[in-house]
Amino acid sequence: MKKIYAFESKCLGCGLCEVYCRTSHSKSKDVIKAHKQEDITSAIVIEEILQPGTVSYFAVQCRHCKSPKCIKACISGAMYKDEKGLVRNDKEKCVSCLSCVLVCPFGAIKESNDGKAISKCDLCIDYGTSLCVENCPNDAIKLLDEDDAEALK
């Protein structure tokens, strides 16, 4: 299964991935409306890493682990692995207990701004294409098979 990989050496910290993540998960799918009329939590977050003399950035998003702790911890059965291996959250079942947020070793799951569920990367499966990958101006985010990603690291 292809997953989203972020490469720190290329990331500029511009935050466009966050903008397009919100757009992809909005009702309107329009950049301006998604931000002006809706309150969406981006599933990808740019973290600043302070280093001596400079700052570098790293995009944090779901790794779709082989044996995901978030699924084990989920009390309502909302977290599940789909047939492709994608870790997803069923908003209907989610009770916002935030157990998944607590156990995720990568900090890749966030509480939704609306407080009704959590926000995590689903590769924009409903949108069709992964918008953060398409719109990264420096090719720092890529949709890759695990082996290809390891080769690039």
Add this chain to the structure above:
Amino acid sequence: MSLNLSTPAFEIIRNGGKCILCQVCVKQCANNVHSYDAEDETISSDDSKCVNCHRCVSLCPTRALIIKKYPLEFRENANWTGAAIKEIYKQAQTGGILLSSMGNPKSFPIYWDKMLINASQVTNPSIDPLREPMETKVMIGRKPDKLEFDAKGELVTKMPPQVELSVPIMFSAMSYGSISRNAHESLARAATELGICYNTGEGGLNKDFYKYGNNTIVQVASGRFGVHKEYLNIGAAIEIKIGQGAKPGIGGHLPGRKVGADVSATRMIPVGSDAISPAPHHDIYSIEDLRQLIFSLKEVTDYKKPVLVKIAAVHNTAAIASGIVRAGADAIVVDGFRGGTGAAPTRVRDNVGIPIELALAAIDQRLREEGIRNQVSLIIAGSIRNSADIVKAVALGADAVYIGSAAVIAMGCHMCHSCSTGKCNWGIATQEPELVKRLNPDIMHRRLVNLISAWSHEIKEMLGGMGINAIDSLRGNRLMLRGVDLNEKELEILGIKYAGE
């Protein structure tokens, strides 16, 4: 002095209806133009810091930003223009010489645009490059006066060293230091993929780039930074830089803040020290001295590498070129007054040197008259903007051209003329790690390859139109050019006829 008469050059217009406060502009501006006020949830922009590099405009996901010329006017005056007044304000404030980047922006004639290319009609057939072979390969180097063959038809004449270029285009000298490591890597990778050459500039060559050596021209300039035996032997050719079109007669100065550990190691100077290239080579005061340097370099490379000599186009260029040929150079590089730079004194950039078109025509003519044109390749530089400029240059007598400004524009340069600040938002003319990162060599080398491939197709189309199937057959073929809007003297120097003649 608190009184400051300078006013902004640009005005930033933000469309509130489109702005989603994503702060991409805030994060991407190295000049700190945009700032976010978390309390008011607004973004404000300081016009006075803006250099109009379009980084924010290009990355804004909603196209909410427009940058315009600042609308403040001075009283209209054809002599004392706003620009002239502002320069005086600046110098009265600082007491320093004015510095500028990139090439001469003044409205001097652009002779490329006053020359038109011929095409075949009826009496000779044009050639379709998509159906028939078309040769754009050129060989840079000294050519023998005659070729001799033995009874079997094998070449007996010993050929001087040559550099093969798949198209008559090379990337100009831009040093690692003046441009970023990633920009340097992009040029090197693109040149290698294209089968052309890039030039190290006066900054030495980082060992990581030795693998691109066959497509590298290593430069030896007045500061001799990073010059050693291995460096001279790793390249395809050696270029002695005497002058630069943007600042003839002037040396160079890379400020110490751009000399980090990597640049320091490459240039062989201490970290943080200013890299000052003197105006002259202190061992060259005559053509005879130049000959000594040329042959020192040939000696150290076992006579296997062509030696190029680069000069700025100045008043007596043709005579100087003749001297350079006689000094033993394998190629002459002439850089016109519109050639770019990371930094030059404004007055020098805008007032010194001559147009490359006239210099090229004069040199080619003089070398032919003296019967020594075959002894050198003639390479020109100084604002080649497109493939038609190249076709015209070849018809005027050039073997190949260097492109610098066009190459950096392909990598994202927006000609904001702020290279000397070291805060290039596009990651080109900077050494700051977080800015250098913005230039991804994987993307940018591809864009350079695309540009040269596109130009190569266009050159073939224009050659075919003239009924010519090899770029060598166009060289010095001035009958393929006609002039418009030129006076008798200009036509005479260019050696071309007026349109209709």
